[in-house]
Amino acid sequence: xxxxxxxxxxxxxxxxxxxxxxxxxxxxxxxxxxxxxxxxxxxxxxxxxxxxxxxxxxxxxxxxxxxxxxxxxxxxxxxxxxxxxxxxxxxxxxxxxxxxxxxxxxxxxxxxxxxxxxxxxxxxxxx
Amino acid sequence: xxxxxxxxxxxxxxxxxxxxxxxxxxxxxxxxxxxxxxxxxxxxxxxxxxxxxxxxxxxxxxxxxxxxxxxxxxxxxxxxxxxxxxxxxxxxxxxxxxxxxxxxxxxxxxxxxxxxxxxxxxxxxxx
DNA sequence: TCTATACTTGCATTATGACGCAAACGAACA
DNA sequence: TGTTCGTTTGCGTCATAATGCAAGTATAGA
Numbered sequence: 285x286x287x288x289x290x291x292x293x294x295x296x297x298x299x300x301x302x303x304x305x306x307x308x309x310x311x312x313x314x315x316x317x318x319x320x321x322x323x324x325x326x327x328x329x330x331x332x333x334x335x336x337x338x339x340x341x342x343x344x345x346x347x348x349x350x351x352x353x354x355x356x357x358x359x360x361x362x363x364x365x366x367x368x369x370x371x372x373x374x375x376x377x378x379x380x381x382x383x384x385x386x387x388x389x390x391x392x393x394x395x396x397x398x399x400x401x402x403x404x405x406x407x408x409x410x411x
Numbered sequence: 412x413x414x415x416x417x418x419x420x421x422x423x424x425x426x427x428x429x430x431x432x433x434x435x436x437x438x439x440x441x442x443x444x445x446x447x448x449x450x451x452x453x454x455x456x457x458x459x460x461x462x463x464x465x466x467x468x469x470x471x472x473x474x475x476x477x478x479x480x481x482x483x484x485x486x487x488x489x490x491x492x493x494x495x496x497x498x499x500x501x502x503x504x505x506x507x508x509x510x511x512x513x514x515x516x517x518x519x520x521x522x523x524x525x526x527x528x529x530x531x532x533x534x535x536x537x538x
Numbered sequence: 539t540c541t542a543t544a545c546t547t548g549c550a551t552t553a554t555g556a557c558g559c560a561a562a563c564g565a566a567c568a
Numbered sequence: 569t570g571t572t573c574g575t576t577t578g579c580g581t582c583a584t585a586a587t588g589c590a591a592g593t594a595t596a597g598a
Contacts, residue, residue: 306455306458306459307455310445310451310454310455312445312446312447312448312451315442315443315445315446316442316446318437318439318442318446319439319442319443319445319446320439320585320586321439322586324437324439327437328433328434328437331433331522331525331526332433332525334525334526338544338545339544339545339546340543340544340545348586348587348588349587349588349589350544350545350546351545351546351547351587351588351589351590352586352587352588354544354545354546354547355546355547355586355587356586358546370545370594370595372544372595372596373542373543373544373545373594373595373596374543374544374545374595375544375545375546379522379526381522381523381526384519384522385519385522385523388515388516388518388519388522389515389516389519391515392511392512392515392516392519395458395506395508395511395512395515396508396512398458398459398461399458399461399506399508447555447556449556465574465575466574466575466576467573467574467575475556475557475558476557476558476559477574477575477576478557478558478559478560478575478576478577479556479557479558480575481574481575481576481577482556482557482576482577483556485576497564497565497575499565499566499574500564500565500566500572500573500574500575501565501573501574501575502574502575502576
């Protein structure tokens with residue numbers, strides 16, 4: 285899959301072997317979804333809530349219009365970070381925790397594999 | 412530390428206990444640094460290179476002006492993702508792999524701790 | 539069928555970020 | 569001390585993204 289930046293050109297293929305694994309996991313869409321402070325707030329609220337929440341409930345954590353909250357949730361959903369389920373008039377959102385955790389760990393593992401840092405087996409709990 | 416969004420207000424303190432750990436790790440600055448495709452390219456190039464690289468070397472992986480590359484590297488450095496060292500006329504950049512990996516894993520762990528997903532010990536390979 | 543509620547979408551405005559060019563900066567070297 | 573090379577910074581331009589308001593859609597219930 286060829287990435288294209290917003291200026292049209294670009295057709296990067298990565299240098300070589302090991303970095304390919306990182307390339308696959310480092311999706312700008314994922315990070316883009318997390319780079320807005322309000323989206324982080326919404327995600328934290330949702331994560332901390334421990335249950336599915338409606339748009340209105342989540343709105344209380346951000347001083348922004350409900351419509352904007354709805355749009356932010358859409359961005360997070362499109363990035364696969366949260367998912368939604370409609371029940372009656374309301375839409376309930378939940379964090380795709382398992383998937384997000386897996387994504388984060390696979391990026392970490394891929395980075396570990398391609399950079400010349402400690403191998404996974406003897407990784408130290410360095411702080 | 413109180414977060415402030417670009418509209419001035421905002422002073423979120425998270426709901427409660429466990430999500431605080433996620434809040435500490437979910438820094439928009441970190442994600443913001445990774446949400447640009449050119450910065451991802453630079454990071455991949457640097458990671459795949461396996462050694463310190465100069466700005467000029469890294470420039471070859473992106474069809475953008477050298478000055479822009481320099482700025483992108485600055486963003487990555489400010490986010491703690493890469494670090495720089497000046498040697499003579501040149502500036503060598505390297506990935507802070509250990510730190511980045513630790514950050515990713517701590518986010519994953521915090522998320523695991525605060526969401527009601529499977530505990531780490533018996534997490535199933537669902538899906 | 540009408541109304542209320544919950545949410546989404548269209549649109550215009552504003553803010554933020556990426557970009558290239560040119561100039562500035564700092565180190566090496568003649 | 570002047571020149572060259574590698575990099576950074578200033579600045580204006582353009583693209584993208586965030587926002588609020590208003591209007592639209594869908595479901596529940598009177």
